Amino acid sequence: MEELSDLLSVKHDAFYLLLRRYVAIDRAFLLRSDLWDEFQSFCAEVGSEGVCDPAFSRVISRMQEAAMDSPWLCVAMRPRIGRWRYIRFHVEAMEHEEIPVRDYLAFKERLVEGRDAGEDWVMEIDFGPFNRDFPRMVESRSIGRGVEFLNRRLSSQLFQEVGKGERWLLEFLRVHQIDGRQLMLGETIRDVPTLRRALRQAEDYLSGQSPEAEWDTVGQRLRSLGFEAGWGRTASRMRDTLHLLSDILEAPDPANLERFLGRIPMIFKLAIFSVHGYFGQANVLGRPDTGGQVVYILDQVQALEKEMRRRLDEQGLDITPRILVVSRLIPEAAGTACDQHLEHIVGTENAYILRVPFRSESGEVVPHWISRFEIWPYLERFTLEAEKEMLAELGGRPDLVIGNYSDGNLVATLMAQRLGITQCNIAHALEKPKYLFSDLYWRDNDDAYHFSCQFTADLISMNAADFIITSTYQEIAGREDTVGQYESYQTFTMPGLYRVLNGVNIFDPKFNIVSPGANENTYFPHTEKAHRLASLHAEIEDLILGGPREDARGVLKESDRPLVFTMARLDRIKNITGLVEWFARDEPLRSQANLLVIAGYVDASHSGDKEEAEQIGIMHELMDRYGLDDQVRWLGTRLDKPLAGELYRYIADRRGVFVQPALFEAFGLTVIEAMISGLPTFATRYGGPLEIIEHGVSGFHIDPNHGEEAARLIRNFLARAAENPEEWRHISDAGIERIKGRYTWSLYAERIMTLSRIYGFWKYITNLERDETRRYLEVIYGLQYRPLAAAIGRD
Numbered sequence: 001m002e003e004l005s006d007l008l009s010v011k012h013d014a015f016y017l018l019l020r021r022y023v024a025i026d027r028a029f030l031l032r033s034d035l036w037d038e039f040q041s042f043c044a045e046v047g048s049e050g051v052c053d054p055a056f057s058r059v060i061s062r063m064q065e066a067a068m069d070s071p072w073l074c075v076a077m078r079p080r081i082g083r084w085r086y087i088r089f090h091v092e093a094m095e096h097e098e099i100p101v102r103d104y105l106a107f108k109e110r111l112v113e114g115r116d117a118g119e120d121w122v123m124e125i126d127f128g129p130f131n132r133d134f135p136r137m138v139e140s141r142s143i144g145r146g147v148e149f150l151n152r153r154l155s156s157q158l159f160q161e162v163g164k165g166e167r168w169l170l171e172f173l174r175v176h177q178i179d180g181r182q183l184m185l186g187e188t189i190r191d192v193p194t195l196r197r198a199l200r201q202a203e204d205y206l207s208g209q210s211p212e213a214e215w216d217t218v219g220q221r222l223r224s225l226g227f228e229a230g231w232g233r234t235a236s237r238m239r240d241t242l243h244l245l246s247d248i249l250e251a252p253d254p255a256n257l258e259r260f261l262g263r264i265p266m267i268f269k270l271a272i273f274s275v276h277g278y279f280g281q282a283n284v285l286g287r288p289d290t291g292g293q294v295v296y297i298l299d300q301v302q303a304l305e306k307e308m309r310r311r312l313d314e315q316g317l318d319i320t321p322r323i324l325v326v327s328r329l330i331p332e333a334a335g336t337a338c339d340q341h342l343e344h345i346v347g348t349e350n351a352y353i354l355r356v357p358f359r360s361e362s363g364e365v366v367p368h369w370i371s372r373f374e375i376w377p378y379l380e381r382f383t384l385e386a387e388k389e390m391l392a393e394l395g396g397r398p399d400l401v402i403g404n405y406s407d408g409n410l411v412a413t414l415m416a417q418r419l420g421i422t423q424c425n426i427a428h429a430l431e432k433p434k435y436l437f438s439d440l441y442w443r444d445n446d447d448a449y450h451f452s453c454q455f456t457a458d459l460i461s462m463n464a465a466d467f468i469i470t471s472t473y474q475e476i477a478g479r480e481d482t483v484g485q486y487e488s489y490q491t492f493t494m495p496g497l498y499r500v501l502n503g504v505n506i507f508d509p510k511f512n513i514v515s516p517g518a519n520e521n522t523y524f525p526h527t528e529k530a531h532r533l534a535s536l537h538a539e540i541e542d543l544i545l546g547g548p549r550e551d552a553r554g555v556l557k558e559s560d561r562p563l564v565f566t567m568a569r570l571d572r573i574k575n576i577t578g579l580v581e582w583f584a585r586d587e588p589l590r591s592q593a594n595l596l597v598i599a600g601y602v603d604a605s606h607s608g609d610k611e612e613a614e615q616i617g618i619m620h621e622l623m624d625r626y627g628l629d630d631q632v633r634w635l636g637t638r639l640d641k642p643l644a645g646e647l648y649r650y651i652a653d654r655r656g657v658f659v660q661p662a663l664f665e666a667f668g669l670t671v672i673e674a675m676i677s678g679l680p681t682f683a684t685r686y687g688g689p690l691e692i693i694e695h696g697v698s699g700f701h702i703d704p705n706h707g708e709e710a711a712r713l714i715r716n717f718l719a720r721a722a723e724n725p726e727e728w729r730h731i732s733d734a735g736i737e738r739i740k741g742r743y744t745w746s747l748y749a750e751r752i753m754t755l756s757r758i759y760g761f762w763k764y765i766t767n768l769e770r771d772e773t774r775r776y777l778e779v780i781y782g783l784q785y786r787p788l789a790a791a792i793g794r795d
């Protein structure tokens with residue numbers, strides 16, 4: 001605001017001249033890019049007069065959106081990441097005032113619904129009052145590092161009041177059990193002085209024992225002092241853990257607290273919910289609604305099980321951790337295992353997929369696949385049935401539930417509330433920011449997408465979760481110039497339904513960035529010759545360079561050219577058809593490289609999804625219109641994992657590149673798979689790839705709205721690489737290093753297991769449970785979500 005006031009004090013007339021140009025565009029809403037582009041042309045015209053200085057540019061660059069009803073123009077400004085202000089200008093009177101968010105949203109509603117609609121009573125959703133006394137971060141650089149903040153803030157607060165923190169910690173240590181067996185502390189230690197005394201005695205006792213001694217040697221004595229198993233496998237580890245606790249009782253500090261909590265045996269059983277799509281281990285990827293989330297979860301489960309085992313082992317507990325991924329059972333499984341009730345997860349000891357069917361209103365099992373946009377009315381009943389089966393399978397409550405995507409997060413919410421369990425959410429992809437005006441013009445899309453239901457579910461589960469894991473910072477808070485995916489739920493309106501004044505607070509310490517990885521056994525650099533799967537090369541060569549096949553279109557004529565490779569589910573947002581068109585229209589690129597597309601099906605009759613079928617039609621139309629059959633190979637086939645991994649490397653051997661042209665990509669697992677394989681990668685600047693790739697260093701960002709530029713960037717790179725192979729190698733190496741340093745499953749599992757303990761601890765000893773919020777969420781669930789879901793109807 002200060003910047004705006006300063007600007008208006010020196011450039012008042014010029015500023016209003018620009019606003020009048022905005023009004024002249026004569027559209028109800030202008031986006032940031034519209035506002036910026038118009039500013040650029042304004043500057044080009046008045047530039048010689050020195051009007052457009054950096055201060056002016058800065059103010060315009062902060063404008064995210066404008067809503068217009070001449071002579072009024074309302075602007076949403078984002079002066080800093082996560083901070084919003086709303087200004088109303090009268091462009092004729094040349095006056096302005098700051099307005100509350102409510103007025104801004106009401107103004108937009110009037111524009112959408114017509115003049116009078118804004119006068120009606122409107123349901124407002126506001127989580128602000130519930131969180132008033134809750135610790136919040138202030139600096140945008142702290143966003144996504146919630147656990148650090150929480151530990152620092154709460155540990156000092158907790159131990160300030162003499163005796164309080166210590167007592168709670170003691171109580172917390174007494175609640176741990178597994179299958180009726182007490183862990184950590186027994187019955188006899190009931191107050192802090194006794195605990196301190198016992199700690200001293202135990203440390204003294206252990207110092208006289210062999211450092212390698214285990215519980216069966218030292219346990220009897222420790223038990224007589226009031227301790228139970230769980231402090232460590234060896235005497236030296238036990239001592240170390242006891243010592244950590246004495247240090248915390250003496251003078252708590254966040255780092256020690258994190259280390260200590262990280263050792264407490266709290267997580268033995270884990271339930272992960274991933275409901276939509278085909279959740280399977282083979283033959284599923286690339287089917288509608290079935291992509292990265294499945295890959296993510298299967299890799300996550302392996303990594304988490306390993307980490308759970310490691311920690312239990314270090315703490316001296318011979319307990320086998322159990323993990324269940326709960327998904328939907330689809331009787332008409334289309335050649336997948338999705339009709340199996342229980343399936344062991346390969347690469348794990350004790351992790352299973354548990355599948356539970358959807359039911360019609362009369363209780364019949366629904367046999368066919370259902371789009372993720374249509375599944376809302378099934379979820380409540382699914383949750384109840386899944387709960388029974390899960391409890392039976394695990395032999396009791398899980399210690400943590402993890403929800404995935406809007407539907408899985410809603411199920412996790414319902415389950416966590418019913419059973420009183422710590423809940424973690426993972427969005428994978430929030431639909432709201434993917435589609436332009438998906439909130440404002442929700443009615444236009446509701447029949448096809450039911451966003452009214454989905455966004456309501458999102459609001460409920462985001463606010464219910466104890467902690468939220470995101471893959472990148474931008475997923476929460478965007479950047480200086482882009483709005484974060486979660487941030488887009490902060491304030492919005494769905495005219496005629498409800499208005500959200502405070503939907504989610506991205507400064508909430510529940511947000512933590514923990515990035516996924518690419519499975520190291522499947523995806524590794526093409527230069528690691530010893531692990532390469534040379535036996536697959538003939539098959540790969542046939543796939544790419546071979547002749548016609550039923551599941552392919554196009555036969556590459558000049559087979560020695562480098563390949564421009566892309567692979568994705570064939571939905572509109574992935575913009576595969578966009579890439580085909582850029583390639584088709586760029587003659588020099590066409591004469592230099594071939595395009596390899598793995599997506600969807602070549603035969604639309606194989607597709608059960610409307611959007612996919614539509615994209616298949618466009619693919620054929622483009623191939624025909626531009627005569628691409630000699631230069632594009634389109635494979636409508638699902639590759640198994642080893643083959644897919646080797647394919648990336650094979651293309652890297654031939655000095656190809658990978659392109660991810662999505663209109664928006666929440667994270668982008670293919671991007672990290674391609675990069676770790678050594679393929680120079682060109683990926684969309686909208687979403688996760690903006691953060692994964694450092695432009696010009698470890699890959700390139702492309703703007704899917706400027707296809708010509710993207711094609712030029714790819715073509716120039718290939719030309720440079722043809723002249724000087726070092727150019728190619730340079731980017732390839734940097735891409736590999738980028739992924740190795742930041743995106744690995746072992747880092748991921750370590751963080752999740754620490755976070756779940758810490759949030760579990762704070763939830764136990766403070767009011768992080770937020771009963772008031774829970775009650776409010778129940779009202780929203782009952783009075784908003786349920787009727788919306790019921791209106792969709794079941795098959």
Ligand code: UDP
Pocket residue numbers: 285286290291292293295567568569598599600637638639644667668669670671673
């Ligand atoms: N994938 C695949 N075959 C396909 C399409 C995708 O194996 O035809 C895999 C791909 O390797 C990646 C995942 O599915 O592991 C897609 O994840 P990403 O995050 O890129 O996109 P999503 O599909 O989740 O939107």
Ligand code: LCN
Pocket residue numbers: 291292293296428429471665666667668669688
């Ligand atoms: C869903 C998406 O759309 C991708 O962007 C992610 O990479 C994937 O889930 C895994 O989180």
